[in-house]
Amino acid sequence: MNQFLIFILLTLLKIAVVTVVFLTAVAYTVLLERKLVGRIQNRWGPSRVGPFGLMQPLADGLKLFLKEDLMPSAVERPLFILAPIIALACALTSIAVMPYGRDIRWHGVDMFQIANINVGLLVILGVTSIGVYGIALSGWSSNNKYSLLGSLRSTAQMISYELALGLSVIGVVLRTGSLNLRDIVNLQATHGVLSWNAFGGVQIVAFFIYLTAAFAETNRTPFDLPEAESELTAGYHTEYSSMKFAMFFMAEYANMINVGAVATLLFLGGWSSPFGHLFPDFGGPVVHALLPVFWFVAKVFCFLFLYVWVRGTLPRFRYDQLMGFGWKFLLPLAIANVVVTGLVLAVHG
Amino acid sequence: MTPSLHLWLLPLLPLAGFVLNGLWGRRLPQAMVSAIALLFPLAAFAQVLWICTQVSSFALPHVERFATPWIAVPGFHANFSFLLDQLTLVMLLVVTGVGFLIHLYSVGYMAHEEGYWRFFSYLNLFLFFMLTLVLAANFLLLFVGWEGVGLASYLLIGFYYTKDSAANAGKKAFIVNRIGDFGFLLAMFLLIAHFGTLSFASVFAAITAHPTMQGGVLTGIALLLVLGATGKSAQIPLYVWLPDAMEGPTPVSALIHAATMVTAGVYMIARTHVLFDRSPAALTVVATIGTATAFFAATVAVTQNDIKRVLAYSTISQLGYMFLACGVATYSMGVFHLVTHAFFKALLFLAAGSVIHALGGQQDMRTMGGLRKKLPVTFWTMTAAVLAISGFFPFAGFFSKDAILAATYMAPNGGKIFYAVGLFTAGLTAYYMFRLWYMTFFGAPRYTEQPHEAHAGHGHAHGVHESPWVMLLPLVVLGLLSLAGGWIGWPTALGGNDWFGHFLAPVFRDATANVQLLHAEPSAGLERMLSVVSMLAAAIGWFLADQKYRRKPLAPEEPKSAFSDLVAHKYWIDELYGAVVVRPLLAFSRVALAGAVESGIIDGTNRAWTRIAGAGSNGVRRIQSGNIRSYAGWLAAGAAAVLLIVLYFAHLY
Amino acid sequence: MSVPIAWYLILSAALFSIGVCAFLIKRNIISIFMSIELMLNAVNLAFVAFANRWHQVNGQIFVFFVMVVAAAEAAVGLAIIIAVFRSRNTLNVDQIDLMKL
C-alpha cells in the first residue's frame, strides 16, 4: 500500500516535471526557430522582450491567452473545439514513454522515464496516428474550403508518410528484437557513435527515411503544404484564433520535439554518450544521473536545429511531388531496407 | 483321329469372292468380276464333291471347330464349329451346285446391269451365309447364317434400290424375317436357360438322355423355332414377304427365294428334329401350318398374272409341303422334296427369267403367249419343270410329293385331313402351273416387239430371241435334274430302293426310335394306289387348265365372285397385317407415345420443371432487390438463423 | 478485483448487437460500413477475451487476421464507395440500387 502510494506520488511528480519542461521547451523552440530563421535570412529575429528576446515566448503566450476567443458561426462547435485539444493532447502524450536518462531507481521507481512499456515504440506510433484527427477534424469542422483542403492535404500526407515512417523503424526493431525503448537505447549504448543504429547499426538509410517522413508528419517545410499561406491562406488554421490556435501551434512544436526525441532514441543512441564507455564515469552519482539527460537534450536540440535549418533553406514541394516522393520513393526504399536488414540479420543472426 | 475336311474353307471361299468383288469390284473389268464371282462358288462346289468322295472314310456326323471360341462367358460359350452329316451334305450339294448354276446363269442375265459387281458380291455373300447356316454345329452359328442370308436377301431384293417397290420389298422381307428371328432368339434363350448350351450335339444328347422329357419346355422351344422357320420359309403367317421379294432380279428369286434360303426353315426343323419328336403338339402345328400354307398359296397362285408371282406363291405352296412332311415326322421326305424342289423351282425361275429377258423385262403373262417357237430351249426345259412340279411320273417332283402325301396319309395325327388338302393342292398345283405354261408359250403372241426401256439395261433387246448359252446351260442341266433328280428316292413300292431315304436315315434315326406317333408302315399296294390318286389329281388339274387356257388362250375376264375377288387380292392378308399390326402400331406410337407420353409426360415434365424453376427464381429474384439494406436484412436474418440453430438446435446434428 | 470473462463477452454481444442494428437502420453507406467495423471489433473483443481465458495467443492472432481483412475491406470498400459516389452522386443506399434487375 505504501509502495503503491509512493509509486503514485513519484509518477505524478515525474509527470509534472516533464510536462513543465516539455512545454517550456516548446515555447523556446518557437523562439529558437524565429531567431535562427532570422539569422539565416540575415536579420535579428525577436530581440526586444527580455535579453536577446528571451522573454518573447512568454509575451506570445500571454497575447494568445488574452486574445478574444472567436467562434465562427458556421463551424461545428464541438468538433471545432475538440480538434486542437486532440492535436495537443496527442503531442504531449508521446513523451510519457520516452526514456530521457539512465534507468536509475528511487524507491523502486524509474526516475528518468515516466512509463516503461514493453511496446513503447508502438505507443508512440499509435499516439502519433491519433494525432491526425486533430488536423482532419479542424479542417472539417471549420466549414471553410481552405481549411478543408488544407486538412485533406495534411491527412493524406500524414497517412502516406506514416507508412514510410513505420517501416523505417522496423529495421531498428529487427536489430533490437524488442519494442521497448530502453532496450533499443541500451543496445546502442556500448560503443558510443559506433554502436548507434544510424551508423554502427547500418540503419543510415532508415534514418534518412525517418527524418524525411518525420518532416512530413509534422507538416514542416519542405512538406508544409497544409498550411501553405500563399495557397490556402493558412490551411486548417484559418478559422482558429487565440488559445485554440495556440494549441495547434504548440502541438506542432511539441511534435517536432517528439520526433526529434524518437529519432534520438531509435537512431542516435538516446541518452547514451556518443563516446560510449570510452571515458569512465567521472563525478558523483548526480553527474552520473544527469549527464545522460544532457546528452539526450543535446541530441534533440541538434534535431531542432536541423528542422529550422531546413525550413530556412529548402523550398516547398508541389503536392503531386510530395505524394510521388512518399509512395514511389520512400516507401519502396523503406521496404528494401527492411528486407536487407532482415536478410543480413538472418545471415549473421 | 480323322483327318480334317477343311470345312472352314467352304464358307470362306464365297466370302473371299464377296470381299474381292465388294471392295474392288467397282474398278475391275466385268470379265474379272465374273471370273471371281464364278470361281469361288465353283471351288466350293468342287470341295463339296471332294468331300462326297471322302465321306465314306469318315465317321458321320463329323464335327470340326476352331480353336478360339466365338463367344465365351462364364456359364455359356459358343464355338465356331461346323458339323457334317448326311443332311448337311445334301444341303451342301444343293446350295453349291444349284448355287453355282445360278451364278453362271446370272453372268448372262445381269450382263448389262449397272452394279454388276455389286450383284455378284451379294450373291457370294449369300453363299457364304447359306453355307454357314448349313454347316453350323450350334444354334447360334445357325442363327448367324440365318440372319446373314436374310441380309443377303434384303440386299438382293433391294438391288434396284432406286425403285421404291424394290426397296420396300427388301425392307419388308427383312422385318418379317426378323419377326421369325424373334422366335428363334427366344428359343435360344430357352435352350440356354434349360440346357446351358446351344450346341446341337449337347442339346440333343441332353434330351435323349432323358427319355421321359416331353412337351412342356420342349414344345415351347419347338414352337418358337417354328415361328422362326415360318419367317424364313415363308409360311403362314409370315409368308407375306416372299411374293414381294420377286422385285429382286430373277436369278435371286431362283437361288434365294426358291432353291435355298427359303428352305432353311425346313432344314432347321429337320436339323432339330429331336426337339420336335418330343413334342407332338409342335409337330401338329407344323403340319397344320404346312398344309394350310400349301393350299392357301396354291389358291392365290391360280389368280396371279405376274409370272414370277405365280412362281413365288407356288414356292410358298411347295414349302408348305415340306413343312407338312416335317409335321408328320418324315423329315427325310421333307428334305427330299427340298432337293427336288430346288431343281425344278430354280429351273422354273430361270426359265421365267429367260422369258422375261427375251421380252425385255415384261413379266405379265397376259402380254405373253406363243413363245414356244421363239424360245425352244426355254420352252422344253420349262416343260420338264412344269411336269416335275405337277408330280407326273417319272419327273422329280413325283417322287418327293408322292412320298409326302403317302406319309401324311399314314400319319396318325389327323393325317387324313392333311392328305385330302394336300391332294387337292396337288391338283391346284398342276392347274396353275399349266395355266402359266399355256399362257406363256401357247396361243397367239400378245407381246409387242419393241425395245422396252422399263427394264434398265435391256434396251438392246431387238426382238424376242433365245437367251445366250451361259443362261441356257444351267437351264438344260436343271432340266435334266428335274427329270431325273427324283430317281434317287425311287420308293421301294414302285420298284426302287429309296436310296435317298436310306442315306438320310442315320440322321433321323432317333426320330423313328423315339417318336410317339409311330407310323404304320404303308403297304406297297396302298402306296401304289396313293401314287395313282395323286397322279390323277395332277392330271385333272392339267385337264382343267388345258380346257380353260389352251382353248381360250385370250383369257377373258374371269367371272367376278366374292371368292375370286378374295383370292385375287391374296385374301387381303397384306392389308390385314397393315390394318391390324402396322398401322395401329404406328398410330399408337404417334398418338400415345409421341403425343401423350413424349410431349405430354416427358416434355411436360420438362416444362413443369421449367415453370417451377422459373417461379422459384422469380421468387428468389424478388429478394435480389438491389437494395443494399434489404440485403443487409437478409444477411442479418441468415446470421440469426445460424445463431439460433447453433444455440438451441445443436442436437439436430 | 477480477472481472468475469462473461462480462467481456456480454459487452462484446452488446457491441455486436448495436452493430447489427446500425447495419440495418443506417442509410449512409459509409455509416453502414462503419457498423460492419463495429461488429468486427465486437467479435475481436470476444476473441481476446477467450484468448485470456484459455491463455492461448491464437485468439489474438485471429484478431490480427481480422484486422488485416478489415483493412483490406476498408480500402476496397471505400474505393468502391468513392467510385459509386462519382457515378451516382449520392451516398444513400436506398438510391444505390443499380444491382436491381
Add this chain to the structure above:
Amino acid sequence: MHLALFIIFGLLCLGGALNLLLQQHPINSALSLIVVMSSLAVLYLLLGAEFLALAQIIVYSGAIMVLFVFVIMLLNAGLEEKTRGSRAAYLAGIPGMLALFGVLAGTFFTLRSSFGSARLGAYLATTHDLAQVLFRNLLLPFEVTSILILVAILGAVVLARKEH
C-alpha cells in the same frame, strides 16, 4: 482497479457504439467508432494483449478510421436522409438488436461460471509469443493474408482511379 477500468472503458465503448447508432451525421458516427476502438484497445490491455491493443490503435483508430474520416470529408457526406425503407428498418432493426443481445447475453450469462474471470496481470501475451505463433505455426495464412491485402491495395487503386 481492473473492475474500475473495465467499467469506465466498457461504458465508454457502449456509449460510443450507441452514439454511432444514434448520430445522424457520419462524421459523428466515425468519431464515436474511434472512441469505441480506442476504448477497446484499453480493454485489450486489461486482458493482457498489449501488442494487440497498440495494433488496434494504430490499425483501426489510426489507419482505417482515418481513411473513413478522410473519405467522409472527401465526399462531403451530409446528414442522412429519411427514405421509404427507413421505417421498416427501424421496426426490424431495433427489436432485432434487442433480441440478439438478449439471446447472446443470456447465453453468456448462464455460462459465466465456465468462462472464469480475468485478473490484471495474470496473463500477458508478449510480442515474442505472438511472433512465435504467427510466423511459425500460421506462416502460410499470414502470407496468404499479405497477398490479400496486396490485392486489396491494387483493387482500391483501380477502383478509385479517375477514368481518363
Add this chain to the structure above:
Amino acid sequence: MLNASILTWLILLPAIGAVLVLLLPARFARGFSLVLTLALFVMALHLPAHFNYSQTGGFQFQRDILWITNPAIRYHVGVDGLSMWLVVLVAFLAPLGVLISWRSVGERQRAFYSLLLLQQTAMYGVFVALDLMLYYAFWELSIVPLALLIGIFGRSGSGRSAALKFFLYAFIPSALLLVGMLWLYAQTGTFDLVLLRQQLHGASTGPHAAGLWLVSLAFLLAFAVKAPVFPLHGWLRDGIQEAPPAVAMILAGKLGLYSLLRWHVELFPTEAAHVAPLMVALAVIGILYGALMALVQTDVKRLAAYATLSAVSFIVLGIYSFSAASLDGAAFQILNESISAGALFMLLGILYERYGTFDMTRLGGVAARLPQLATLFVITTLALIGLPSLGNFVGEFLILSGSFSAHPALVAAATVGVILSAAYMLWMVQRVFYGVPSNGAALTGTDVNWRERAAVWPTVALMIALGVASPFWMRALDRSLPQVAARMAAVTAPMQTASARLYGRTASAR
C-alpha cells in the same frame, strides 16, 4: 514404370492439350488435336498390351496418392477389365471425332477442340477414378464441355436450349449425388471405392439402412439420367439433335452406364438388387418406347436419338439382371454401342455436311449419288440392328440370354425391340438412301472423301472384329464382372428364397 503413370498421363495430356489449343493459332487447332488424340490412342493401347489378364478382380495400373488429408480424398486411379476397354474406346473415338469435325466446325475452332480435349480428360477421369470425390470431379467436368459444345456448336438456334436442358438434367441429380457422397463419407470416413465397398458390405441391415437407401437412389438417379433410362431421357432428343457429330458420339451411354455398374451396382449391391426389378422394367419399356418413337420420326437425328435410348436400355437391362453373361454382355455392349452409334453419328454428320438437313422427307435417293456413304451407312445400320457377326449382336444376345432366366416375360418383350430396331433402321435407310433422288437438283455432293473414310472405316472394322472375336475383349471383362455377378447372386439369393416363400413356389424351375 509407365504402368504406374500411364493413366495419369492419359488424364493430364488432353487437359494440357486443351490449353495449348487455345494458345495456338486457330489454323493449327484441328491438326494439333488430331496428332494429340492419335498419340493418346497409341498410349491407351499400352493398357491392353500390359494388362495382366490372369489377375482376377482388383484394379491394375493403380496410382494411389493422398491428395487432401481432411477430408480424406485420394488421387486413386486404376482400371479393371471393364474400364480399361472403355479408356481405349474413348481414346479410339477421339481422333475420329476430330476428323469428322474437320470441316463442319468452321468458326471458333480453338474453342471447339479445346472443349473436346477437355471432355477427353473428363471421360478418362470418370473411367479410371477409384476415389469417389475424384470421380465426382471428373463427372461434373464431363458435363460442362458437353453442354458448351452443344450450346455453341449446336446445329440450329435451339442449340442453347438443348444445352441448357442437358445441363440441368445432368446437373441437378449430380447435386443429389454430391449430397449422397458426403453422407457416405460421414458414415465411412473414406471416399475410396475399394474401402467403401468393404465398409458398406452388410451395411444395408445396419442402423443406417434407410440413409443408405436414399443415397443409393441418389446415385442411381444421377447415373440413370446420364445414361439415360426411360423416363429420364428428356434431354436426349434435343441434345443429340443439336449436337455436332463429334459430340453426339459421346453424349449418351457409356459414362452413365459405366457409372451405374461401378458406382451403383458394385457399391450398393443390396439396394441395387431391390431396385433391379424396377430398372429391368424401365429398361424394357425404354427399349420398346425408344424403338416405337424412332419408328415415327421424320428427322434422322431424332430417330438416332431414340434408337440410342433403345440401345442404352438394352445395356441397362443387362446390368440389372446381374447374371455373369448379362453383365459381360452389357459391358461388351457398351463398347459395341459406342462404336456403332459413333459411326452412325459420323455418317449423319457427313450427310448433313452434304445436304444441310436431317429431314427424311427432304432426303432420298442418296445411294445413287453417294454409293460409298450408303454402303457404310448400311453396314452401320446392320450393326445397330444386331446382325450376327457384327459386334452388337454378341452383346445383345448375351444380355438377353443372360437376363432371360431371371425375367423371361420381360426379356421376351425386350426381344421385340430387335424386330422394331430393324423396322425403323431399315425404314430410315430406305427413305434416306433408296428410291430416286427426290429433289434431284438439291441432292448433289461428293461421296465420302479420304478423311471421312479414315474416320468411318476403323469403326466398321471394329464392328466386325467385335462381332467375330469377342473373346479377345471378353478376356479382360471376365476378370472382374463375374465377381460382381457372384456377389449379386449372394445378395439376391436370400431375397429370392424369401419371395419364393412368399409366393409358395420353388426357386428352381427345373
